[in-house]
Amino acid sequence: MSRGRVTSHDRYGDCVVGSLVETDPATLARRRLIALWARPHTVWGWFATVDHKEIGVRYLVTAFSFLVIGGVEALLVRLQLAQPEAHVLTPEQYDQMFTMHGVTMIFWYAAPILSGFANYLIPLFTGARDMAYPRLNAFTYWSFLASGLFLYASPFVGQAPHAGWFAYVPYTLKEYSPGLNMDFFALALLFLTISTTAGAINFITTILRLRPPGMAVSRMPLFFYSTLTISGSIIFSLPPLTAALVFLELDRQWGTHFYDTSHGGSAMLWQQLFWFFGHPWVYIIFLPATGMISMLLPVFARRPIVAYTWVAFATVLTGVVGFGVWVHHMFATGMTQMAMSVFSAASMTISIFSAVQVFAWVATLWQGRPVLTASMLFALGFLAVFVIGGLNGIVTAVIPVDWQLTDSYFVVAHLHYVLVGANVLPVFAAFYYWLPKMTGRLLDERLGKWSFWVIFIGFNLTFFPMQILGLLGMPRRIYTYPAVTGWGQLNLLETVGAFVLTIGIALSLWNFFRSLRHGAAAGKNPWNADSMEWETESPPAVYGSERIPVIATRHPLWDDFDEEYDPDDDRVFDEGRVTVVTSALDGVPTSVAKMPDDTMTPFLMAAAMTVLFTALLLKAMGVALAAVVGCLIVAAVWLWPEEERRVRV
Amino acid sequence: MVMFIATEATLFLMLFFAYYYLRHVSRGPWPAEPPKLTLALIMLGVLATSSVVLHAGERAERAGHPGRARGAVAVTVALGLGFLVLQVLEYRDHLRTLTPTTDAYGSIFYTITSFHGAHLAFGLLMLLYVLLLPELGPGRKPPHRALHNASLYWHFVDAVWLLIVALLYVAPHVKR
Numbered sequence: 001m002s003r004g005r006v007t008s009h010d011r012y013g014d015c016v017v018g019s020l021v022e023t024d025p026a027t028l029a030r031r032r033l034i035a036l037w038a039r040p041h042t043v044w045g046w047f048a049t050v051d052h053k054e055i056g057v058r059y060l061v062t063a064f065s066f067l068v069i070g071g072v073e074a075l076l077v078r079l080q081l082a083q084p085e086a087h088v089l090t091p092e093q094y095d096q097m098f099t100m101h102g103v104t105m106i107f108w109y110a111a112p113i114l115s116g117f118a119n120y121l122i123p124l125f126t127g128a129r130d131m132a133y134p135r136l137n138a139f140t141y142w143s144f145l146a147s148g149l150f151l152y153a154s155p156f157v158g159q160a161p162h163a164g165w166f167a168y169v170p171y172t173l174k175e176y177s178p179g180l181n182m183d184f185f186a187l188a189l190l191f192l193t194i195s196t197t198a199g200a201i202n203f204i205t206t207i208l209r210l211r212p213p214g215m216a217v218s219r220m221p222l223f224f225y226s227t228l229t230i231s232g233s234i235i236f237s238l239p240p241l242t243a244a245l246v247f248l249e250l251d252r253q254w255g256t257h258f259y260d261t262s263h264g265g266s267a268m269l270w271q272q273l274f275w276f277f278g279h280p281w282v283y284i285i286f287l288p289a290t291g292m293i294s295m296l297l298p299v300f301a302r303r304p305i306v307a308y309t310w311v312a313f314a315t316v317l318t319g320v321v322g323f324g325v326w327v328h329h330m331f332a333t334g335m336t337q338m339a340m341s342v343f344s345a346a347s348m349t350i351s352i353f354s355a356v357q358v359f360a361w362v363a364t365l366w367q368g369r370p371v372l373t374a375s376m377l378f379a380l381g382f383l384a385v386f387v388i389g390g391l392n393g394i395v396t397a398v399i400p401v402d403w404q405l406t407d408s409y410f411v412v413a414h415l416h417y418v419l420v421g422a423n424v425l426p427v428f429a430a431f432y433y434w435l436p437k438m439t440g441r442l443l444d445e446r447l448g449k450w451s452f453w454v455i456f457i458g459f460n461l462t463f464f465p466m467q468i469l470g471l472l473g474m475p476r477r478i479y480t481y482p483a484v485t486g487w488g489q490l491n492l493l494e495t496v497g498a499f500v501l502t503i504g505i506a507l508s509l510w511n512f513f514r515s516l517r518h519g520a521a522a523g524k525n526p527w528n529a530d531s532m533e534w535e536t537e538s539p540p541a542v543y544g545s546e547r548i549p550v551i552a553t554r555h556p557l558w559d560d561f562d563e564e565y566d567p568d569d570d571r572v573f574d575e576g577r578v579t580v581v582t583s584a585l586d587g588v589p590t591s592v593a594k595m596p597d598d599t600m601t602p603f604l605m606a607a608a609m610t611v612l613f614t615a616l617l618l619k620a621m622g623v624a625l626a627a628v629v630g631c632l633i634v635a636a637v638w639l640w641p642e643e644e645r646r647v648r649v
Numbered sequence: 650m651v652m653f654i655a656t657e658a659t660l661f662l663m664l665f666f667a668y669y670y671l672r673h674v675s676r677g678p679w680p681a682e683p684p685k686l687t688l689a690l691i692m693l694g695v696l697a698t699s700s701v702v703l704h705a706g707e708r709a710e711r712a713g714h715p716g717r718a719r720g721a722v723a724v725t726v727a728l729g730l731g732f733l734v735l736q737v738l739e740y741r742d743h744l745r746t747l748t749p750t751t752d753a754y755g756s757i758f759y760t761i762t763s764f765h766g767a768h769l770a771f772g773l774l775m776l777l778y779v780l781l782l783p784e785l786g787p788g789r790k791p792p793h794r795a796l797h798n799a800s801l802y803w804h805f806v807d808a809v810w811l812l813i814v815a816l817l818y819v820a821p822h823v824k825r
Contacts, residue, residue, distance in 0.1 A: 197656055200652075201652045201653065201656075204652060205652075235652055235655055235656045235659070236655070236656070236659050238656065239656055239657075239659035239660035239662070239663050240659075240663045240666075242660055242663075243660060243663040243664055243667060246760070247667070247756075247760070250749075250756065250760065251756075254749070254750075255749075255750040256749050256750060256753075256755075256756035256760070257750070257752055257753045257755075257756050258667070258671070258753060258756050258757065260753070263751075263752045263753055264671065264675050264676075264677075264752045264753035264754060265671065265752075265753040265756070266670065266671060266674045266753070268670075268674070269667055269670055269671065269674075272666075272670060273663065273666075273667070276663075632774065636778060639778070639795070640782075641782070641783065
C-alpha cells in the first residue's frame, strides 16, 4: 500500500498532502490520528494539553531556565569570593545566594531536566501514543513549575532560604532563623516532592506496561533501565525527606520538639533522614544522564554498546546500593567504628558499578569507529570529568581523609565534578543529539564544538583549583577570607573560569536559537541511530508514530525490519484515543488502553496546591482547609469516568 | 495504586524510624507514661472488622452482586467514621497528660497517630467516591477498578494502625 508523499507537516493542523486524492487510506488514517490527538489551538488548549511532547519541552525549557538562574547566583557567589575581603554581597545576601544556587540546581534543575527528556522520549522510544497517565504527567509539570515559582517568591520578600541546601538543624529552627526563609525552603520542597513522586510512578508504569509488542526487558533501550531505577529510588527515598521537612515545619511553626535537644529531640534526626534521602537523590540526578550516554555514545561509535547486560545490571545495582551509603555524609558526626566501616565499604562498592559503566563506554569506543560530533565531544568530556569526580569521591570515602576534608572546598570540587560532570555535560550531549528530533533543525556542529571546548576549559578552571584550595584548608560557605591565607589567586582563577563556563553555555544557547531559523533540516534520522524515536518525523507528529511498532531486536533501526508491513492497518489504532498495553517482562500485548482527553484538571490541581502551600506558609489555616477541599473537588472531577471521544474525520 | 501505597508505607516507616531514633537518643524513661490500651485495641477491632467487610464486598462485586458490594462499602464507611470518633475521644483523654509540645515523645506520638487519622479520612473519601461512581450500578462488568484501588488503600491504612498499636501502645507496656 502506498503511504503517499507528505510534503510538509503541521504539528497541530492538518496534513498538507501534495497531489493526493482524499480517499487514500493512509492519508485518511493520518488525518484521523491528528484529529484525535491534536489539542485545540486556544488558550484553553495550552493549559489543558496532556501531550507528553509538549509537556516534555516545557519541562526542558523550565529546567533550563532554572539552570540559568542558578548559574547567575553562582556567578555572584564567585564574584564575592574572587578577592579577599570583598564586599560584593552582604553576608546575609551571600548566604541566600549560595543556598538558592544549591537548591535550584539540585532540585529544580538537575532532576527536572532529566524528567523533561524522559517525558519527551520514552513514549517515542516505545511508539506508545503518550505516557501511561497523561493527566498525571501534566500535573507533574504544573506542580514542578508552581513549586519553583513558590521558592522564587522568597527573594522578592527578601527572605530566601539561607542555610545551605541541606539545611541542618538547629540553624534552621525558629530560634536561629526567625524569618520565613526556611519555611519557603521546606514547603517548596514538600510541594516538589509530590510532583516528583507522581512523575516516578508515571515513568514506572509507562516503561513496564506501554512498551511496544516484542520489546522484552532484554531489548529495552538502556535509558529505560536508568529511568526505571531512579523512579524506584524516588518512591522509597522521598518519604524520608517528606518526614524530615514535616518535622521541621512542625518544629518551626507549631512548637513541637523533634529536633530540639532540650526537650528530648535530636538534631541528628534531621541528618539521618535528610541523607537517607540525599544520597539516593545523587543517583537520581545522575543515572538517567548515564542512560542517555549509553544511548548516544554507541550511535557515534557506530556499533552496539559493549556489555549491554552488565551496564543494565550496574545501573540497577547503583540505585539499590545507593540506599546504603547515606551515612558517608556524616562521618564527622561521631559514631561507632563498626558503623563507619560498613558505610565506608558500601561507598567504595558503589564505585565498582560506576566503573563497570565507564569500562563499557570505553570498550565501545575502542571497538567502534567514533565520529567526533559536538554531541560526542560532550559525551567524552563527561567521561573525563566523571572519572576525576569519581576518583576524588573514593578519596572522600576513606574516613580519615574525610575527617580532614569535610566541609572544605575539596568537597565542593568533588560534588561539582560529579554533578556537572554527570549531569550537565550529558545533558548538553543529549541536547545536541535530540534537539534536532524536537525542533526538526540540526544545530551547528562547529559552534557546538567551540561551545564544548569553552565549557570544558571553563569548568576545569573553575573547579580544579577548588581541590587545591580544599587541601590548603579553605572551608566551604565562608563569606570572605583574609589576604594572608594566600587563597586569593586561586579564587580569582576560579571566578575567571566561571565566566568562561558561562560563555560556553551561552554559545550553545545561541546555537540553539540560531538553528531554529537557519539550521539544516534534520530529517527523520540524522545520526543514523538505532532506536525507535528516529523512525518518527522531526519534529514528531502529535500522535508519535503512525503505527504502534513491533520490536524484534535491541537495535530496531539498525537491523533488518519490516515496519511498514501491516496490510490491514491493524496497528494504526485510529478509532479513539487509545494505546497498546503489553506485559511487563516479555512485551506481549495484553489489552488496548483508553487514554484521557485534554483537560484543565491537572492545572487546577496544581493551582489549588499552590494556594494550600501558600496558606501553610502564612499559617492561614482557614484558607488551607478551603484549598484542601478544592483539591478534593478537582480530584473528584479528574477521576470521574469520561465519555468516549469520537473521531471527527 | 500499589506504588502510591509503597511510597506512603515508606513514609510511615520513616515516622517509626524517627520514633525509635528519638527513643534511642532519649535520656530517662520513654515514654514517661505508656499510653492506655483499651481504646486503641477497640479501635483496632473496628478497623479489622471494616477490612473483613470490605473484602467481602469486593468478592461480592466480583461475583456479580454490585448491590451487596455497595452495602459492604457503606458499612465500611460507617465503621471508619466510628474509628475517627473513637480517635477524637482518645485524643481528648490523652491530651490531658501529654500534648505535641510537651516533649519529643509527644511530638512524634501525635504526628504518627494524626498522620494515620488523616490517611484514614482520605481512605474514607475514596470509598465514598466509589459509592458515587456510576460503574457500581447494575449492568456493569466486574472487576471494578476504583473499588479495588480504594480497598487496597483501606487495607493498607488498617495495617498501619495494627503497627501503631503494636509499636506505640503495646510495646511500652511490655518493656515494664
